[in-house]
Amino acid sequence: MPNYEYRCESCEHRFEKRQAFGEEPITTCPECEGVLVRVIHPVPAIFKGGKPSAGKRTQKVGTRDVPIHQTEEGHWEQDRIMDQR
Numbered sequence: 638m639p640n641y642e643y644r645c646e647s648c649e650h651r652f653e654k655r656q657a658f659g660e661e662p663i664t665t666c667p668e669c670e671g672v673l674v675r676v677i678h679p680v681p682a683i684f685k686g687g688k689p690s691a692g693k694r695t696q697k698v699g700t701r702d703v704p705i706h707q708t709e710e711g712h713w714e715q716d717r718i719m720d721q722r
């Protein structure tokens with residue numbers, strides 16, 4: 638099972654959680670109940686000619702394509718999850 642890294646947007650709390658593929662991501666910070674984002678470790682992608690333009694991609698999570706974006710530090714993070722049910 639992969640280890641996922643989460644970061645809280647409110648208190649910057651970071652932690653890792655082992656989850657099965659396709660398991661629902663955690664969205665609430667255990668410390669302050671703020672909004673969690675999942676830190677996507679960058680896939681070794683080759684960007685020719687410097688920085689990619691305003692990064693927007695999707696990542697397969699279970700059966701859905703979840704939009705991810707690149708942060709200023711260069712991490713890929715899952716976009717805020719809207720209720721899709």
Ligand SMILES: [Zn+2]
Nearest residue numbers: 645648666669
């Ligand atoms: Zn928090």
